[in-house]
Structures are given as structure tokens and as C-alpha cells.
Amino acid sequence: MLQKTSAPHVSAPGGISRVMLWVAAALVPGVLGQLWWFGPGVLIQLAWCVLIALAAEALALRLRGQPVEVGLGDCSVLICALLLGLTLPGHAPWYVGLTATLSAVLLGKHVYGGLGHNPFNPAMIGYVVALIGFPIEMTRWTHPDAAVPLAEVWAAFSGALLPDQWTAATALEVFKLERGGMYEAEFKASRDIFGLFGGRGVEWVNALFLAGGLLLLLRGIITWHGPLGLLGALGLCALIGWDGGSSEGHGSALLHWFSGATMLGAWFILTDPVSTSATPWGRFVCGALAGVVTYCIRVWGTYPDAIAFGVLLSNFAAPLIDYYLRPRVYGHGRGAGRADE
Amino acid sequence: MDELTLLLGAILVYNFALVQFLGLCPFMGVSGQLEGAIGMSLATAFVLTLSSSVSYAVYHWALVPLQVEFLRTIAFIITIAALVQLTEMTVRRLSPLLHRILGLFLPLITSNCAVLGVALLNTYRPENDTLLKATLYGFGAAVGFSLVLILMAALRERLLAANVPHPFRGAPLGLISAGLMALTFAGFAGMV
Numbered sequence A: 001m002l003q004k005t006s007a008p009h010v011s012a013p014g015g016i017s018r019v020m021l022w023v024a025a026a027l028v029p030g031v032l033g034q035l036w037w038f039g040p041g042v043l044i045q046l047a048w049c050v051l052i053a054l055a056a057e058a059l060a061l062r063l064r065g066q067p068v069e070v071g072l073g074d075c076s077v078l079i080c081a082l083l084l085g086l087t088l089p090g091h092a093p094w095y096v097g098l099t100a101t102l103s104a105v106l107l108g109k110h111v112y113g114g115l116g117h118n119p120f121n122p123a124m125i126g127y128v129v130a131l132i133g134f135p136i137e138m139t140r141w142t143h144p145d146a147a148v149p150l151a152e153v154w155a156a157f158s159g160a161l162l163p164d165q166w167t168a169a170t171a172l173e174v175f176k177l178e179r180g181g182m183y184e185a186e187f188k189a190s191r192d193i194f195g196l197f198g199g200r201g202v203e204w205v206n207a208l209f210l211a212g213g214l215l216l217l218l219r220g221i222i223t224w225h226g227p228l229g230l231l232g233a234l235g236l237c238a239l240i241g242w243d244g245g246s247s248e249g250h251g252s253a254l255l256h257w258f259s260g261a262t263m264l265g266a267w268f269i270l271t272d273p274v275s276t277s278a279t280p281w282g283r284f285v286c287g288a289l290a291g292v293v294t295y296c297i298r299v300w301g302t303y304p305d306a307i308a309f310g311v312l313l314s315n316f317a318a319p320l321i322d323y324y325l326r327p328r329v330y331g332h333g334r335g336a337g338r339a340d341e
Numbered sequence B: 001m002d003e004l005t006l007l008l009g010a011i012l013v014y015n016f017a018l019v020q021f022l023g024l025c026p027f028m029g030v031s032g033q034l035e036g037a038i039g040m041s042l043a044t045a046f047v048l049t050l051s052s053s054v055s056y057a058v059y060h061w062a063l064v065p066l067q068v069e070f071l072r073t074i075a076f077i078i079t080i081a082a083l084v085q086l087t088e089m090t091v092r093r094l095s096p097l098l099h100r101i102l103g104l105f106l107p108l109i110t111s112n113c114a115v116l117g118v119a120l121l122n123t124y125r126p127e128n129d130t131l132l133k134a135t136l137y138g139f140g141a142a143v144g145f146s147l148v149l150i151l152m153a154a155l156r157e158r159l160l161a162a163n164v165p166h167p168f169r170g171a172p173l174g175l176i177s178a179g180l181m182a183l184t185f186a187g188f189a190g191m192v
Helices: A016-038 A041-063 A068-073 A076-087 A094-107 A122-133 A150-157 A171-177 A184-190 A202-218 A225-241 A253-257 A262-269 A280-300 A307-324 B002-013 B024-029 B034-066 B069-094 B096-102 B105-110 B113-124 B131-159 B171-188
Strands: none
Touching: A016 A041, A016 A076, A016 A202, A016 A262, A041 A068, A041 A076, A041 A094, A041 A150, A076 A094, A076 A122, A076 A262, A094 A122, A122 A307, A122 B171, A171 A280, A202 A262, A225 A253, A225 A262, A225 A280, A253 A262, A262 A280, A262 A307, A280 A307, A280 B171, A307 B131, A307 B171, B002 B131, B002 B171, B024 B131, B024 B171, B034 B069, B034 B096, B034 B105, B034 B113, B034 B131, B069 B096, B069 B105, B069 B113, B105 B113, B113 B131, B131 B171
């Protein structure tokens, strides 16, 4: 059959699955880091999320009468499940991952028409559903120094309560809630959950995700606009709120960059090409919005980390940002081609 | 500072559409197109600000001194409806342009639960104790409502191009999107 498409043409081998596999490859160092610091629970969550996601994707494709092999073959659901699995605490019971993954794949993706049509990042939808639905289970992070026996990890996954000595509040949570009038440096030295510049363990996991993100940037799979917007806005807010480390301070830029899910969010989640803005500067604005929201919720809200909320809010604003930040059509004046003109 | 907190709280933390579930009819009904949503937003800002200040005056300067607070629902409805109707007639005479922008939306939003809601909430919330604060609360509610209405409209315009499964087209997907937005706004909980 004769198919006509208009110029310009760029040919690239592989298509979506190639991009997705590069993203998966870039995630590997971060996953290994998380495995090193937080134990085998990470792998269990990842495997469980991938399993449920593949099943849910196949079911949804079947119900919608679309070819299952093509839908599974593009690997997009695999990335969604991996990102979601990385955000769940290693000792969350099985039903947390189940709810989160089903929400992500069905509510976040297929209700909107599947790959390429979802306005929100599916993984973050799943995470937020789990966070609001299971607030206690979602705090069961492993202590970075605890060597938890495999049997206990499995018991936690099947629903048993893990003894307290193996779980710990994250650095951001401790920093937010338990400061008790101490100077920042003094407080950080007194608690073993802080590392050199961020949260203990988490700082290296973040650094590895940063490395993975830079790999994607080098490969041309993502652009720098979104991550720079998020990290820049978060760092700028932290600088404005920085008071030299008093007992009332809100934490340095390094603490905000290298704790929680900052790097994962900035390089892997915000850069999802479907749910973020379609234009380069729109992506920058989306990133900056996510960064500001993240900082505000981290400092004044109830949630210790807020990358998910920031990213979702920027997804939510992306269509409007696209509406007002249209690139100039070559050869026309500003605002040409807007719907109302 | 108190006033700023109140305003931010009304816009983000206690968002009228997404957290308090008030004004859902226009939120779902007018969010199909960005143009309509912007007109509705302006009308909402106008009516909510006006009605919150007027209902504050009616409640604190008429109903409370006369000890007939139990009449507040009916008193609010009557004063707000009369006032908006009068304003609409005035606007029509004085500024046809403004009337063309707000025109249809004024009567639509006046009969909405968000308008009565802001008047009643002002009497229930002990921190809204001055005329300024009550007015700001109404204005903040309107800004928050307009914000999510306009974002929703832009989102729904984009969804028109999406390959949505048949049973979810239109209102179901709108409600699911609103629910997902409400999940996002839950992140602001506890900020003020």
C-alpha cells in the first residue's frame, strides 16, 4: 500500500520498544544501588509490580480488542511497573503493590486510551493511590544499615508486620518531624539516617539515578529542559529558604536534591514524553512547577516527599502550558495558529 | 499573614471543587471548552466574592442581632439571588462587553451549591471573623475553583484527540480525571 507522510522524515530503528529498553537500561545502576542499600525487598516489589502490570495490560488490551503482543511488545508497561516498584517501600505488603499497579495501568493508562494518550504519569497515579490508601504500609522503608533476613522480607511481603529495628523513617521525614530545636549540622550528626550530603544510602541511589538520567540525555532520549526545570526550581527554593542551618531552616539544596525520589522523579518520571508538555520550554515550565510544588509540600505540607504530587500537578497543568507556550510557526508572527484566531 | 494563609488555604488546601466537592455541576458541565471555562471562572470570581461579603453582612448585622440565625439558609439564597440578578441587569445596561463575557454564566453560577456553600461555611468557620476575611475566603474559593476549572478544560480539550474506550467517553472520563486531580490536591493537605 502507498502511504504518504509529510516531511521532514527522520528514520530511527526500533521505535518505542528501543526507547523503553534504553530507559530500563539507564535504571539499572539506580536499581542496583537501591538493592545494595535497601535489601532484597526492592526486587520483590519490582517483580510483583511487573507481573501485575503485564497481566493488567494484557487484560485491558484484550477487553479493548487490540493486539496483545503489540501492546506488551512496546515495553512501555514494563517501564511503568519498574518506576512504580522503585517508589514502593521494600517491605510493603503484597496488596499495596497490587492496588498501586492496577490503578496505574487501568486508571492511569487504559481508561484514557492506552499508550500515548494518558495525561498523567501512570506510575505516579499508582504511587499516589497507594500513598493515600495505605499511609502506614507506605512508610515501611528498610533501615539502610539493617541486614534483614530473606524470610523476614518474604513475611513482610505476605502481610506480617516487620519488627521495628529493621524499618526506619526516611531522612526527609526525620528532618521534617523530629528536629526538636537542634541546629541542622548537630541534628544530622546525631542521627544515623543522614549521610554525607543527603539521606544515608538514598544519596547514592539518587546519584546513580542521576548518572542513569545523564546517560539518557547523552543518548538523546530525553531533553534537559524538564530535569533542569525541576532541579533548578527545587534548588532555588532551597537556596531562598536556606538560613545557614539553624534549627528552623528548611534544609540545603543538596539535602533536597539527594533525598527521597528527587533524581528518579526528575530524570525518569517527569521526562515521560506523553504526560508532560509537548514543547521544550513547556517542559521546562512543567519541571519548574513540579520543583516548586515539591519544595512547598516538603517544607509546609504533611507529606515528607512530594515528587509524585509535583509531577502529577505539572502533568495536570501541561495542556494549559502547551496552549499558551506554543512555539512560533516558522514564517509567521507570534501566536499564529492558535485555536481562537 | 492570617489573611494570606486563609487565601492560600481556600485556593489549594480546601479547594472547592476537588476537596470540598462543591460546584461540581459547572466543573463538569463547562469544562468542555477553554473559552467557556474562562467565562465561567470570571463569573464565579465575581459572584462568590460578592455573595460571601453580602452574606457576611446579612448574617452578622441582621440575623445575629435579631437572633434569627436559623433563617440563614433562606436569607442567603434570597439576598444572593436578588443581588446577582440586580448586578446582571446593571451590567447589561452599563457594559455590554462585560455582559457578553459573563452573560449566560451569571445566572448559572448563582443557583450553584458553591455559592450557598461559601456563605454557610463563612458562618461555620470561626476564623472567618471579619468582613475582610469572609470576602477573601469567597475570593480564594473562586480562584481555586477557576484554577482547576481552566486546567480541566485544557485537559479535556486534549482528551478529545485521545483514543478513549467507548464506555468512558465524555462524563465518565471527566469524573475519573477529576478524581485523579483530587488525589493530586490531597498532597496540599495540612499546609495551612
